[in-house]
Amino acid sequence: MALELKDVAKIAHLARLQVTDAEIPAVTQRLSTILELIEQLQAAPTDGIEPMAHPTDAVQRLRPDVVTETDRRNDYQRIAPAVEDGLYLVPKVIE
Amino acid sequence: MHDKTLNGLADALATRQVSSVELTRHFLDRIKRFDPQLNSFITVTEAQALEQAAAADTARAAGKAGRLTGVPIAHKDIFCTTGVKTSCGSKMLDNFIAPYNATVVEKMNSAGLVMLGKTNMDEFAMGSSNESSFYGPVKNPWNTAYVPGGSSGGSAAAVAARLAPAATGTDTGGSIRQPASLSGITGLKPTYGRVSRWGMIAFASSLDQAGPMAQTAEDAALLLNVMAGFDERDSTSTNIEVPDYTATLNNSLEGLRIGLPKEFFGAGLDAGVEKCVQDAIREYEKLGAKIVEISLPNTHLSIPAYYVIAPAEASSNLSRFDGVRFGYRCKSPDNLEDLYKRSRGEGFGDEVKRRILIGTYALSAGYYDAYYLKAQKVRRLIKNDFDAAFAKVDVIMGPTAPHAGFKLGEKAANPVSMYLSDIYTISVNMAGLPGLSLPAGRADGLPVGLQIIGNYFDEARLLNVAHRYQQVTDWHTQLPAAFA
Amino acid sequence: MQWETVIGLEVHVQLSTQSKIFSGSRNAFGAEPNTQASLIDLGMPGVLPVLNQDAVHKAIKFGLGINAEIAPRSVFARKNYFYPDLPKGYQISQYELPIVGKGFVDITLEDGTVKRIGVTRAHLEEDAGKSLHEDFHGQSGIDLNRAGTPLLEIVSEPDMRSAEEAVAYLKAIHSIIRYLDISDGNMAEGSMRCDCNVSVRLKGEEKFGTRREVKNVNSFRFVEKAINVEAQWQIDELESGRKIQQCTVLYDSAKNETRAMRSKEEANDYRYFPDPDLLPVEITENMINTMRATLPELPAQKIERFMGELELSEYDARVLAADRAVADYFEQVVKESGAKPKQAANWVSGDLLGALNKNDLSIEQSPVSAAQLAGLIKRIVDNTISGKIAKQVFEELWSNGGTADSIIESKGLKQETDTGAIEAIVDQVIASSPDQVAQYLAADEIKRKKLIGYFVGQIMKLSKGKANPQLVNDILAKKLI
Structure with a gap:
């Protein structure tokens, strides 16, 4: 399936990746090559086959409801790009 | 000292032939001397390593040393290490000083192993040549014009050149086995769930697994003894007892049933590689093994299915890199969207971006069933192939990669040709099985790996089978002349 | 449309x-x-x-x-x-x-x-x-x-x-x-x-x-x-x-x-x-x-029980069962006061919830606990105080805490049940109200019921509200013939 330029712009936006207009044709071409490879899947006979999400058949283990964490805000915020008064700063969020 | 295996070094420490500090200095010196040619380390933690080594010597003097106390190793830069940069080979995390240790690192520290540093890797483990690293490509010690394989290329090259006696790696589609093969070392990808993923920066969560990269199967067994085990912080970790992997290394191979999948010996396999594999199989026959021809009919679908599932999971796993709480943030963002798009656009390299885009596309409305769901069904077909095979055989053997090392830049222009170099390893991750690569000869002067695939949680047998081969061959003891 | x-x-x-x-x-x-x-x-x-x-x-x-x-x-x-x-x-x-x-x-x-x-x-x-x-x-x-x-x-x-x-x-x-x-x-x-x-x-x-x-x-x-x-x-x-x-x-x-x-x-x-x-x-x-075994009685079941076993009206049952804490409060009051559920219900849904709403408080924040309210209602049930005096005690409990008994004691609110003392007051009121007595005696049964209120009011006023209303009625009935 051929990918169109506008598809790439759309998924780049969904993924919040800056791809400039100048880059889009080359990116589209490369992604199309990968999609061609992926297209081989369509020929596989998978009627009645259960999708496999995990390599093991195990079920989720449940954790006892216990508080195990202490406040390590200073450690964690030391590596943050922008903080003030204990808050992470980002450009204004508009609702 | 660097010509010794991990096991040999453990002996040398135990018999006080050498102290951990001396040993650590020796390897740090080798890194200083040789790594400029290889670029296998992103960070060398000299001061911390010497501290750990001194502590190890103190512990030994106090009679509190374990088997591996004081032995130096290197960690792939995908494992979080408290207070040490954990970059994952990416500009995105070039400034990321991890605030915690991965379980693997924690276990290694507890066992007294000394961390020499963090090894280079393909960015976010996405690659098969180590060329996608933000820190530049790693060179193959056997010929520095060639790639060492990837994504654990730094670990592979460091061990191959004996800049570290052993290292950790991770394997999502072949990232331990393929570089082990191309660099001429022994690498094991355990069963999914055998080693904790806590603190290992995720690429594709349902495929990622950490494992040892070492000179020998015996060394790999020693390391797996430390790495493996249940971790309550990882929901996908399996609570099955960890055997002593060294205990069964010498078991006889008499009557071992080796399956050779015909799909692993078809078109695309380099003749030199095929010869090495056939020679190795003859060695096994001499050791008493029986050869059974088998079929894994859906092997050809493993690459297309992988390139849906792995990018889909990655596209989501990598969303947390948004310039808000850690990592790279673009300069003076205009608004929130600009912050996201430029931080991610500037922080991620091309291959990572490609995979995020493919994964986003595969999960997006209208394509989910055709791509993601279809790939998950194919994944089941691949697993079913293996289940059927293991009803008939004890292990499966074949080449690890279709070729020996390729030249730097050779496959850079065409991502798909790079993807195809994982044709024999990817299906193992899809099924979640353990796989091992060991050196089994050379093609055009470059190492060739033999892959051994086992049934679920059958790592002990893989190591046993590999070890017996290494008792009768010497490929694993050879090291590149330039690094002797 | x-x-x-x-x-x-x-x-x-x-x-x-x-x-x-x-x-x-x-x-x-x-x-x-x-x-x-x-x-x-x-x-x-x-x-x-x-x-x-x-x-x-x-x-x-x-x-x-x-x-x-x-x-x-x-x-x-x-x-x-x-x-x-x-x-x-x-x-x-x-x-x-x-x-x-x-x-x-x-x-x-x-x-x-x-x-x-x-x-x-x-x-x-x-x-x-x-x-x-x-x-x-x-x-x-x-x-x-x-x-x-x-x-x-x-x-x-x-x-x-x-x-x-x-x-x-x-x-x-x-x-x-x-x-x-x-x-x-x-x-x-x-x-x-x-x-x-x-x-x-x-x-x-x-x-x-x-x-x-x-x-x-x-x-x-x-x-x-x-x-x-x-x-x-x-x-x-x-x-x-x-x-x-x-x-x-x-x-x-x-x-x-x-x-x-x-x-x-x-x-x-x-x-x-x-x-x-x-x-x-x-x-x-x-x-x-x-999990099923740990489930408490749920609102619908509780309403049914309040209406059946406790004989509450549907309205009362719904008001009291809407919130688990209110229902628990109510049931404690019933149990500890020995009052009829209807009487306890009136106090909880009327006086208590009314006061809580007025002050924008939740039941958990109530200044009057279920035990305190039960202590108060108990004294109505055993005739120690009248319903009217009880309202006064409730206000005191709300503002200053304590127990109903201590408030009744310290403020001397105990109901007058001495027949002699009440008779004296009744006599005093009859004597000072000849016109009303004449009017009463001339009236028929229906009118008398209205007119008697005047006498009761006067008697309560003189007794500072403490005269037992039942005794007052009985004595009046005997004297106004």
Whole structure:
């Protein structure tokens, strides 16, 4: 399936990746090559086959409801790009 | 000292032939001397390593040393290490000083192993040549014009050149086995769930697994003894007892049933590689093994299915890199969207971006069933192939990669040709099985790996089978002349 | 034109676990920013979620509470979108296989009719953090303490036809979660939040109209107002020949209007897929039975028992059973006072709840405890004080605390039951009211009943309210012949 330029712009936006207009044709071409490879899947006979999400058949283990964490805000915020008064700063969020 | 295996070094420490500090200095010196040619380390933690080594010597003097106390190793830069940069080979995390240790690192520290540093890797483990690293490509010690394989290329090259006696790696589609093969070392990808993923920066969560990269199967067994085990912080970790992997290394191979999948010996396999594999199989026959021809009919679908599932999971796993709480943030963002798009656009390299885009596309409305769901069904077909095979055989053997090392830049222009170099390893991750690569000869002067695939949680047998081969061959003891 | 409003609610309930749904961080409201945000809550590289058992148990209890199917196997999925309060860039939620399947809640409308509202599903998910919009040099501040708080999202069928029905449904859900003790249901603190899907259609039309979703309405009163104002807006639009665009709107309580949100307006594509870090959740019959055994009596059963066993009116039963804490309070008062349930009910639903409402207090904050109120009613039952004096004692208890007995004692409020003393007062009143006596004696039975009030009033006044009313009546009846 051929990918169109506008598809790439759309998924780049969904993924919040800056791809400039100048880059889009080359990116589209490369992604199309990968999609061609992926297209081989369509020929596989998978009627009645259960999708496999995990390599093991195990079920989720449940954790006892216990508080195990202490406040390590200073450690964690030391590596943050922008903080003030204990808050992470980002450009204004508009609702 | 660097010509010794991990096991040999453990002996040398135990018999006080050498102290951990001396040993650590020796390897740090080798890194200083040789790594400029290889670029296998992103960070060398000299001061911390010497501290750990001194502590190890103190512990030994106090009679509190374990088997591996004081032995130096290197960690792939995908494992979080408290207070040490954990970059994952990416500009995105070039400034990321991890605030915690991965379980693997924690276990290694507890066992007294000394961390020499963090090894280079393909960015976010996405690659098969180590060329996608933000820190530049790693060179193959056997010929520095060639790639060492990837994504654990730094670990592979460091061990191959004996800049570290052993290292950790991770394997999502072949990232331990393929570089082990191309660099001429022994690498094991355990069963999914055998080693904790806590603190290992995720690429594709349902495929990622950490494992040892070492000179020998015996060394790999020693390391797996430390790495493996249940971790309550990882929901996908399996609570099955960890055997002593060294205990069964010498078991006889008499009557071992080796399956050779015909799909692993078809078109695309380099003749030199095929010869090495056939020679190795003859060695096994001499050791008493029986050869059974088998079929894994859906092997050809493993690459297309992988390139849906792995990018889909990655596209989501990598969303947390948004310039808000850690990592790279673009300069003076205009608004929130600009912050996201430029931080991610500037922080991620091309291959990572490609995979995020493919994964986003595969999960997006209208394509989910055709791509993601279809790939998950194919994944089941691949697993079913293996289940059927293991009803008939004890292990499966074949080449690890279709070729020996390729030249730097050779496959850079065409991502798909790079993807195809994982044709024999990817299906193992899809099924979640353990796989091992060991050196089994050379093609055009470059190492060739033999892959051994086992049934679920059958790592002990893989190591046993590999070890017996290494008792009768010497490929694993050879090291590149330039690094002797 | 006759319009009909169609409403479905999505209710988010924060579960009152000790720790978060996927991490060991404390789950509590009001801490300093980001002091309850651990590696996992911050979405640090390499971290992994492990599911909190109690969150699962609470979801099962809710399912049982609304007569729903509990899924033997449910799956967590990732909902992918970028937002600064969402640290991982995805929310762990449930999509195709939620933990709680179809159930229902019965609501009682004002005219007494009962309506059954379908619950489509309820699923577990993690809450997001908060964006604070105070000015940080033109930037927003992000607090991730709330990130990872366990949420149960309860999705109703579009079964409601008026704002009143929606509020009744929301109150019923509130009542159930409080009974099950799975959430404090505090809407002001965001423990219970409501999104209202509203559409309108011509009466008789079968097809639903285009809906708009009113996000995050945070009180019962605002739910009612927001739905009404939104429905009216849609009717006005349609009547002006315009079409409704599906979108998300915010309710502005100050202006009493709804308006479309500026952000998130692009068609969302959440790219749901099963979370590979979490395995399928298996719920066994055994686990369900264990949970069933811990279930308390639920509102509907309680109302039935109050009306049957305790002989309360339906109105009283509903008022008292609506909140588990109120019902418990009431039952304690009945037990400890020895009063007839109806008498205890009057005190609890009348005096107590009235005073609490007036002072904007919850039952938990009541200055008068159930034991204190029972102590007071006990003294009415044993004739130590009259009902009228009791009101005075209640006010004293409310303002200054203490026990009914100590107040009665110190203020000398004990009822006069000495026949001689009351007779003296009766004689005094009769003697000083010759006209009224004459009027009374000339009147017939019916008029006498009215006229006797004058004498009782005078006697009570002279006794400072302490004369036993029964004795006063008896003595008067004997003397006024």
